[in-house]
Amino acid sequence: MTKKIALLGSTGSIGTQTLQVIDEHPELFEVEALAAGSNIELVLKQIHQFRPSKVSVASREAAESLKAQVPAGTKVYYGEEGLVEIAAGTQADTVVTAVTGSMGLPATLAAIDEGKTIALANKETLVTAGHIVMQRAADKNVAILPVDSEHSAIFQCLNGEPRERLHSLTLTASGGSFRHLSREQLRDVTVEDALKHPNWSMGAKITIDSATMVNKGLEVIEAHWLFGLGYEEINVLLHPESIIHSFVEFTDTSIIAQLGNPDMRVPIQYALTYPDRASLNAKRLSLAEVAQLNFRKMDFDRFPCLRMAYECGRMGGTAPTVFNAANEVAVARFLRREISFLQIEDTLEKVMQRHEVIAHPDLDTIREADTWARRIAAE
């Protein structure tokens, strides 16, 4: 029996790599449905290759143009409703949520309601609505499988171990493109400097988030929800080589770590094959070639955004939503050269100071907090 996959965000980086994994294993997987944004050319190619039964794109116009070109029997949808249809309206066993931004949330919740396994690659889902999503998943007995490399590492290390035997978990952080610079030296860094990530080739937004450590901060919040640990049990360790992707420590002091070359297909495939594994045509890690791994204590003064993320996580409620939304605006402004690199953290600090946290927010409240944060951050 092949596993049927619905893929939200098929033309992005995670989406295309998910399709590579599926393509390598036709005996294991088939594509049931695809949702893309506005890259019609690429999604059309994907449709002809993988023959999904349903497809959705961002806009009505894109859908109309697509309809004329898809094979007979492929149903075309669009917009937020289309995304929900792809997530919840098919025979898919597993839904990969690789869309970016908050639009992934309603679709993910709809998929959970239909009892589908979630392979989660959308950060906002847990950062903004972890309390809602994890409760819903527990109610429906649905597994939320992480696709992010750090969370997948933790998930692989935990495999089969009783959760109450966990002492702590540690997310490793490369430190990003500016890890060798002091705060003084950060004053004059440019957009071009910031976009050179040492280990992973990623989009502009996440590369900046790596350098500010906001990305790691959001991962801490996700880990809190995914693994049910308090923030004092979640650590971040500087590890420039990004070879140890993360690790867990048990109550008996034994540490289990997951290692590998940076290749997102490994965690993607693990989420799809779980609890089994399958072969993957990827470069094997040779520790003899790497020769040396380095570790440094995380410095919260050097990376104040990480400290802020912990604080937001502990505050809970709307705080992580506001932190995330303000960061999106601040990074966009930095990329447009409207503000300097260090003004990203200033923006976050100011927005957080003005925010009055609302506990246990529902989806509307989360949306309002998000909108408010974006408005303030843009000022």
Added chain:
Amino acid sequence: MTKKIALLGSTGSIGTQTLQVIDEHPELFEVEALAAGSNIELVLKQIHQFRPSKVSVASREAAESLKAQVPAGTKVYYGEEGLVEIAAGTQADTVVTAVTGSMGLPATLAAIDEGKTIALANKETLVTAGHIVMQRAADKNVAILPVDSEHSAIFQCLNGEPRERLHSLTLTASGGSFRHLSREQLRDVTVEDALKHPNWSMGAKITIDSATMVNKGLEVIEAHWLFGLGYEEINVLLHPESIIHSFVEFTDTSIIAQLGNPDMRVPIQYALTYPDRASLNAKRLSLAEVAQLNFRKMDFDRFPCLRMAYECGRMGGTAPTVFNAANEVAVARFLRREISFLQIEDTLEKVMQRHEVIAHPDLDTIREADTWARRIAAE
């Protein structure tokens, strides 16, 4: 329900640490039976502390002297038969085999026949009779749980993963006390030099075996039997810090490693609590404090004993028995200053060259091969 433990070799290094672990967890474990050698003073102390129902010591004289001093109801045995009684003649759930040398084998087989879980800390059991022991354990559906830190690491990493998804396993090796020396420099090393092991505090025999890499070679053979992998799937990696205790690589290129400070209580306790874990009052590993881990490809020219061990493993039959027995004699002669350090490997080479391997040996044949090898190595 507490787990009942029979401990073979209670006064040795593994034995005393096993009792420390049991002592820390009276709610989990109780001592059902103890077997010791000739350290009557210590075993008597252990008897009064842990109140086993049966005890065995090496000789009839020791048993007689002990009988007068044990609490009423404690039965005292001695010799090989006594060891078998402790292993197989009690209500114990788990038998920890921490005796050294080949006398552990009959007792271990007797315990397997009685369906007891084996926590294995006796190297000879699998090196000399892996084909017999693993078959017997499979027939009786008995688990063989490793106590050695490297094999425990592999075992912890494999937890719950389907064996056919394993690509390879890698045992790490510190390189021993002479890891920085060239072969030329090894000519004149002394017994005192050899006994300075960098990471673990161990007995003289195993410290020398670390420096020659015979110890790692025997571990490779044990891993072959414990985990059912071919020798081409078992690697050895030089890792001077001994922090990564060993790791496995899966078919999807993901590597799972076990890490920790060197503390034998961790693998001992894991074998006792498996499949669960329990807290342990041991020093937690801080990778930030360690700061750096180093790795180097294993050099078989520098460590010819490791190459020989692989060859013996591949030959199978009586070859590993002869290798192990010849090594015991050679190391004893080195410790008595009768031969030089490099003559240990010369001895092994010569004995192996003269040995005609017998395939699928039974216990008598193994014993004969052992005796033959000791005689030749002593010449």
